[in-house]
Amino acid sequence: MINKYIPHILLTIxxxxxxxxxxxxxxxxxxxxxNIPILCLVLFIIFLYCRKIRFxxxxxxxxxxLPFLHTxxxxxxxxxxxxxxxxxxxxxxxxxxxxxxxxxxxxxxxPIIEYLVSRGLVAKRMIAIxxxxxxxxxxxxxxxxxxxxxxxxxxxxxxxxFLGSQGDIWDAxxxxxxDVCGAVFxxxxxxxxxxxxxxSTIIVETK
Numbered sequence: 001m002i003n004k005y006i007p008h009i010l011l012t013i014x015x016x017x018x019x020x021x022x023x024x025x026x027x028x029x030x031x032x033x034x035n036i037p038i039l040c041l042v043l044f045i046i047f048l049y050c051r052k053i054r055f056x057x058x059x060x061x062x063x064x065x066l067p068f069l070h071t072x073x074x075x076x077x078x079x080x081x082x083x084x085x086x087x088x089x090x091x092x093x094x095x096x097x098x099x100x101x102x103x104x105x106x107x108x109x110x111p112i113i114e115y116l117v118s119r120g121l122v123a124k125r126m127i128a129i130x131x132x133x134x135x136x137x138x139x140x141x142x143x144x145x146x147x148x149x150x151x152x153x154x155x156x157x158x159x160x161x162f163l164g165s166q167g168d169i170w171d172a173x174x175x176x177x178x179d180v181c182g183a184v185f186x187x188x189x190x191x192x193x194x195x196x197x198x199x200s201t202i203i204v205e206t207k
Contacts, residue, residue, distance in 0.1 A: 004056045005042060005056050006060055006061065007049060007057075007060045010060055010061065010064040011042075011046070013064070013068075014064065014067050014068065015044060015072070016037070017070055017071050017072075018039075019069060021071045021074065021075040022034065022035075022070060022075075024076050025035060025074065025075045025076075026075065026076055026080060026099050030074065030077050031074045032079075032083040033074075033150055034071075034073055034074030034077075035070070035071065035074045037143075037146070038066070038067050038070045038071065040065075041067065042067055045063060054130040054198045055110075055111045055115070056110075056114060058110065059110045059114055061111055062104075062107035062108075062186070063107060063110075063111060065104045065107060066101065066105060066107065066108070069100065069101045069104060070101060072097075073097060073098065073101060073107045078097055078098040078101065079095050079098070080095070081095060081097040082200075083095050083096065083097040086100070098131070098175070099174065099175070099176075100177050101166070102140070102173070102175045102176075102178035102179050102182070103178045103179070103181060103182040103185075104182060105134050105136060105139065105178075105179045105182055105183075106178075106179050106180065106182020106183035106184070106185060106186055107145060107182055107186050108136060108139075108183075108186075108189060109129075109132035109133060109135070109182075109183040109185050109187055109190075110132075110189070111134045111138050112128070112132040112135055113125075113187070113190050114129070115131055116128035116131065117130070125194065129178075129187045129190065129191070130185075132183060133180065133183045133184060133187060136179055136180060136182070136183035137142065137176070137179065137180050137183070139179070140175065140176040140179035140180065141176060144172045144175065144176060147172070148172075178196060180203065186192070
């Protein structure tokens, strides 16, 4: 019974987190910049749900991770999120919270695959998998453009905080690489459990 309400539970958790992380953020301008795209993403998922376009519980759980991390990043700014336990564990000198966040962008490959396969929009599953990886790669590039435009327009500490490069001239390329790595990981995950996902996925569009 609880599986039916997983999307509702995840939305409730996100809503509570959004409210709490909106209280006294480190930079209000960065908070807006980081949260507006994610809020639009969550609203789009809600829109699909209301249109009776549903995904597997696995897909909803994976899709929830990005908004969860991004909301935290919007509160602290990604560079200053308390993440030393992870950085020290792997010996990283920079804060890798943003890299982990970019990896979770790739998790959205799963709902793309599920939709394409369940609607019969592709002849083979591998086409859906390949398309999902390419789609995530484009999204990765587009978001880097948004960061560039924001940094150019706003400049100053706000632009630097949103850009989150932490002095790394290859930051944008590494972020895009992590997005694609997340998509490839998700594609392998799908290949391992696609039979169960296929049976549990319900995608119905109202006419």
